[in-house]
Amino acid sequence: MSSTYILHYFDGGGRGEPIRWLFAYAGQDFVDNRIELREWPLMKPKTPFGTLPYVEVDGQVLGELGTILRFLARRFNLYGQNPWEEARIDEIMDFVKDRRAAYPRYVQAVFFENQPEMAAQAKADYIDQAPLTLKKLEEILAATKHGVLVGTQTSLVDISVAYYFYTLERFKKGILDDYPTLRDHGSKIWNSDGIQKWLRKRNLSFW
Known part of the structure; x- marks a missing residue:
């Protein structure tokens, strides 16, 4: 059974877009949950580190852009060979x-x-x-x-x-x-x- 991925970020490029590009290049479907600015103050305390982006992978939550990219790249065999x-x-x-x-x-x-x-x-x-x-x-x-x-x-x-x-x-x-x-x-x-x-x-x- 394939994993379910949800990306949480604003309705824009910024720090969320490299993750979207990685999903896209790998051909991996994902839910692109776009946060409206007016929603952010209430949502912020509920995020892993008070920042966006973060992802949910099969219900588990992971924050920080670099960590997310490395985790996904490993899963998609895009993180080197050794x-x-x-x-x-x-x-x-x-x-x-x-x-x-x-x-x-x-x-x-x-x-x-x-x-x-x-x-x-x-x-x-x-x-x-x-x-x-x-x-x-x-x-x-x-x-x-x-x-x-x-x-x-x-x-x-x-x-x-x-x-x-x-x-x-x-x-x-x-x-x-x-x-x-x-x-x-x-x-x-x-x-x-x-x-x-x-x-x-x-x-x-x-x-």
């Missing part, structure tokens, strides 16, 4: 996470606090961080020689990084033009059947 590859996946994901910290600030400023000046600064910071991040990812990708960031097959880190590229392109169209190998890498994920199906139907209030 402990070393798992560690490399974590390493690269932590590297990117540290350098995209401005994105949550942007989402917070735009959709929760209505602070356009803060949003503009967060957007600028996000774009300014990109070149050094993209250069390092380009080096990592070139070194593997398999068209993926770790090992010989697509894994969680490829999907997560492709979503990072996707948000960058939303902020600044053409930002990947100087990084053709990364653009091609992202395109393989974006154009996969699962992700394309998700992008056509997701209908989010904000991204």
Whole structure:
């Protein structure tokens, strides 16, 4: 019997969207429970750590984005083929996470606090961080020689990084033009059947 998955997050992209992309790429059905902002104050104390997203898996509750992604990736055979590859996946994901910290600030400023000046600064910071991040990812990708960031097959880190590229392109169209190998890498994920199906139907209030 297959497992039942429920994702709890706001009606937007933000921190919930990488989980949706992972479900979509894996071809795994899930319930996308979208929380309205007016519901959040009452719901917050009932969540595992007072934050979203969290998931329910066969009735068991799991919070924290990174933990959720790793748990699901293991289940979907998208977390490397040995402990070393798992560690490399974590390493690269932590590297990117540290350098995209401005994105949550942007989402917070735009959709929760209505602070356009803060949003503009967060957007600028996000774009300014990109070149050094993209250069390092380009080096990592070139070194593997398999068209993926770790090992010989697509894994969680490829999907997560492709979503990072996707948000960058939303902020600044053409930002990947100087990084053709990364653009091609992202395109393989974006154009996969699962992700394309998700992008056509997701209908989010904000991204």
